[in-house]
Amino acid sequence: MLTRRRLLIAGVSAGTLAALAPVLARADNVKPSLPLKIGFVYVSPIGEAGWTYQHDLGRRAIEAAFGDKVQVRYAENVPEGNDSERVIRDFAADGAGLVFTTTFGYMNPTIRIARQFPRVVFEHATGYKQDKNVGVYAGRYYEGRYLAGIVAGRMSKSGNIGYVAAFPIPEVVMGINAFTRGLRSVNRDAQVRVVWINAWFDPAKERDAADALLAQGADLVTHHTDSTAVVQAAEARGRYAIGYHSDMSRFAPHAHLTAVTHHWESFYTRTTAAVLEGRWVSENVWGGIKDGMVALAPLSAAVPADVAAQVGEQQQAIIDGTLQPFQGPLFDQAGRQVIGAGSTLTDEELLKMNYFVEGVVGRLPK
Structure with missing residues (x-):
């Protein structure tokens, strides 16, 4: 299957989705x-x-x-x-x-x-x-991913997070990196391990990848794939999960903490x-979030009130423009500085993202 999603170099005004250049x-x-x-x-x-x-x-x-x-x-x-x-x-x-x-x-x-x-x-x-x-x-989507990372960082006890991903294209890499940035903003030592399945929708492969990550000690898993298999794997093992695309709580009522929804x-x-x-x-x-095209699903009852409050504050900061998930200082996983303090990745740079940030374990496939 060909890679599905390549994001667009464009912005959108609040509520109006106004015409953007070039038109x-x-x-x-x-x-x-x-x-x-x-x-x-x-x-x-x-x-x-x-x-x-x-x-x-x-x-x-x-x-x-x-x-x-x-x-x-x-x-x-x-x-x-x-x-x-x-x-x-x-x-x-x-x-x-x-x-x-x-x-x-x-x-x-x-x-x-x-x-x-x-x-x-x-x-x-x-x-x-x-x-x-x-x-x-x-x-x-990366805006929601950052907030989901905060939830993961506050809820994981081991700091070992599993991530099932489809294809190593900029959109997916962007989501992994934004999630990791949110995660490490509240848990500096946490790490994200990624398993690639090279498919958008393959419940069997998704489940196998999630089971492998859980067997390696992940106490929370998330995914950039299309089915509910990952959250169901977490439910079966008594671990936490964060869904994607849709609110998947009814498929994993105990595991599901929230989801990044479209x-x-x-x-x-x-x-x-x-x-x-x-x-x-x-x-x-x-x-993005400001435009109502991306949102977090309701947080589960397992998420403490102070965590919910922190996520709400950071979400408002994204809406206000005072928080950018990829604002500097930003380092790749080898410790090389990508941008310094006071700078933010441009849309053009986001759409060419071909590296992992600090906190992601493993090499990015070429």
Whole structure:
């Protein structure tokens, strides 16, 4: 499977998700006939939690908001590659006026099909290629990761944390590093051990990796993969876990401390309204906690009040802009200074992140 998510060099204004440079206006932008046909292409099954599940909540929000003005369909478990190109083309050929393609490996097929259907609007999650009728969007997941790291640092007794990861691309590395930065802001000696599974959604591999980390003494595990297997592994062994994409507490009621969750409802309904009203333009959107696109799931009852208060304070600091997860001084795992005090990594630097920070154990695959 191709790597899925490459984040975008863009910012987003609070509440508005305003247009960001560069913006490519559509020359033929007119109001569509009703109902507006909308297609969603998903890389994995919708299931009950995870990456695709969160996008499907956005699809349902469109149906709830616009009723008979829209006709929404989806295709799930579509592999990245030739199959995705066929599915995207089928939606466009069947009269869709708006198509959401929700994984990085759909990027090139989306661009190719968009050029064949210039009057159809396409929105691609986590890619970086735009066109007059193709916009791109993603979340600043690393902000939530930093806060989750604080929870882990306060709740772990051993300081041995396990992390199940999909592919060694900048987005995933960024999350590992942000989590470790949050972790070591409250527990300087804590360490993060990473196991790579080279898949976004493979519950068996995810479970095996989590079990291996737990067997090596991790008393808390987290993940950048799509299923609930990691939190369930922690539940089975009586350890703690922090979920990803969705609130996974019902799958691990004792283990689950919180989760870094993604929220697409506002973006999807806002985009649909823009298409319906004939005012859509191509945008780069990269929204975080302040914009409501990333959030922590409710903390479990096992998390003490003072820990919850600390997380709340740090979250507000991120919203206010007084805390950046990658502000200096920042050192890589070999002790080399990346940036000094008073500096912060730029978006461009974040999107090229190819090193581990202090506190991550093991080498980053090339």
